[in-house]
Structures are given as C-alpha cells and as structure tokens.
Amino acid sequence: MSTPIIAPSILASDFAKLGEECRAIEAAGADWVHIDVMDGHFVPNITIGPDVVKALRPHVKIPFDVHLMIAPVDPYLEAFISAGADIVTIHPEAGPHLHRSLKRIRELGAKAGVVFNPSAPVEYVEWILEDVDQLLVMTVNPGFGGQSFISSQLRKIERLRKMIDAAGLDIQLEVDGGVTPVTAPQCVAAGATALVAGSAVFKGGPEAYAANIRALKGG
Numbered sequence: 001m002s003t004p005i006i007a008p009s010i011l012a013s014d015f016a017k018l019g020e021e022c023r024a025i026e027a028a029g030a031d032w033v034h035i036d037v038m039d040g041h042f043v044p045n046i047t048i049g050p051d052v053v054k055a056l057r058p059h060v061k062i063p064f065d066v067h068l069m070i071a072p073v074d075p076y077l078e079a080f081i082s083a084g085a086d087i088v089t090i091h092p093e094a095g096p097h098l099h100r101s102l103k104r105i106r107e108l109g110a111k112a113g114v115v116f117n118p119s120a121p122v123e124y125v126e127w128i129l130e131d132v133d134q135l136l137v138m139t140v141n142p143g144f145g146g147q148s149f150i151s152s153q154l155r156k157i158e159r160l161r162k163m164i165d166a167a168g169l170d171i172q173l174e175v176d177g178g179v180t181p182v183t184a185p186q187c188v189a190a191g192a193t194a195l196v197a198g199s200a201v202f203k204g205g206p207e208a209y210a211a212n213i214r215a216l217k218g219g
C-alpha cells in the first residue's frame with residue numbers, strides 16, 4: 001500500500017497562532033494544509049475567510065487544500081483562489097451547477113475537488129469525472145472537528161476508487177473526519193490517497209506533530 005498524503009486540518013490548531021501552526025506542521029512532515037471554511041449557514045459553525053488564507057500563504061510552501069462548506073459557493077471561488085488556495089473542494093449541494101463551478105475553479109488556476117457528505121451518492125460525479133482533480137469523502141457530518149468516523153463510508157471510498165481506476169484518471173481520493181492511526185489504514189486499504197486529520201495531528205502540541213503525522217502515514 002502506498003503512503004498517503006497527510007493534510008492536517010488547522011481547525012484543530014491554536015487559532016491565536018495560525019501562522020506558527022502552519023509552519024510547525026510543514027516542518028513535521030505535513031504534505032498539505034487543509035483549511036476548513038464554514039459559513040454558519042451551509043454548516044452550523046463559522047471559521048475562516050479568504051483574508052486569513054491570504055495571511056497564511058507566505059508562512060509555508062506546501063499546498064493549501066481548501067474545503068469550502070459555504071453556500072452559495074460560486075461568489076467566493078475567486079477570492080479564495082487569489083488568496084492562495086491550490087486545491088478548492090466544493091459540496092454539490094452548495095450551488096446549482098456543479099460542473100460550471102468546477103470549470104471555473106480550474107480556469108482560475110486551482111485544482112477542483114468535489115466533496116461527498118455521508119448521505120451523498122457517488123453518482124454526483126459519474127458524468128463529470130474528467131473535470132475533477134480530487135474527490136473528498138466525508139467520514140463525519142461537516143461542521144466540527146473531533147467527531148467519530150462513520151465506517152459505512154469505507155464502501156463509498158471503494159466505489160469511488162473503482163470509478164477512478166475504470167476511467168484511468170489521475171484523481172486524488174481524500175478522506176476527511178475522524179481519521180486516526182486506527183481508521184487511516186482502513187481508508188488507505190479502501191483506496192484513499194490523501195487523509196485529512198485535525199485532532200489526530202494537533203493533539204499533544206507541536207512536539208507531537210511529527211510523530212502524529214508519521215503514525216497516520218502508517219508508522
């Protein structure tokens with residue numbers, strides 16, 4: 001099995017020290033920074049806007065994996081991409097024309113991702129797979145860190161793995177929510193190539209980040 005990309009979610013970091021926290025995870029071996037954007041409307045929590053993404057961008061070189069949990073999403077794509085988002089992942093329920101939004105993300109120069117809530121069907125992307133760079137399977141309901149992994153979603157990861165392989169496309173398959181050293185190998189075995197982890201990376205403070213990331217990569 002190949003080593004997964006690890007994308008720590010800064011939602012679980014110290015918000016008073018966001019720049020420092022991004023530098024600490026980069027130094028500890030993180031591959032991407034996962035930034036959870038919430039609007040208190042699409043999900044019941046409010047977090048980070050484009051100005052914070054812009055302020056963080058000079059702190060690290062690794063890609064910014066921006067998970068937009070906002071509706072409507074289209075009016076904000078440009079702001080997040082010009083602020084420094086490298087990958088922009090959107091929920092199909094957050095706009096009327098998923099295909100148009102994905103094309104727009106690519107036109108603006110970022111990689112385009114689609115995220116599946118636990119109840120969302122894999123068919124959302126069946127006819128638009130060529131227009132996607134990343135698929136993100138939520139293994140919790142979006143809105144908060146620290147929730148438990150919903151195991152039924154492993155079957156969705158397997159289904160999407162088959163869909164990607166059958167199409168012969170180069171698409172990252174990412175998992176988000178409740179990822180720990182116990183659930184990470186289950187996700188990778190099901191076909192995931194990238195893992196988001198908040199609590200499992202940031203627990204124990206900066207001295208623990210490198211070991212926490214290593215544990216998620218399989219030790």
Ligand code: DX5
Pocket residue numbers: 009011012034036067140141142143144145146147176177178179196197198199200
């Ligand atoms: C939930 C977010 C996740 C969350 C993961 O809406 O999308 O990225 O921060 O946190 P943990 O790893 O603690 O479940």
Ligand code: ZN
Pocket residue numbers: 009034035036067176196
């Ligand atoms: Zn996320």
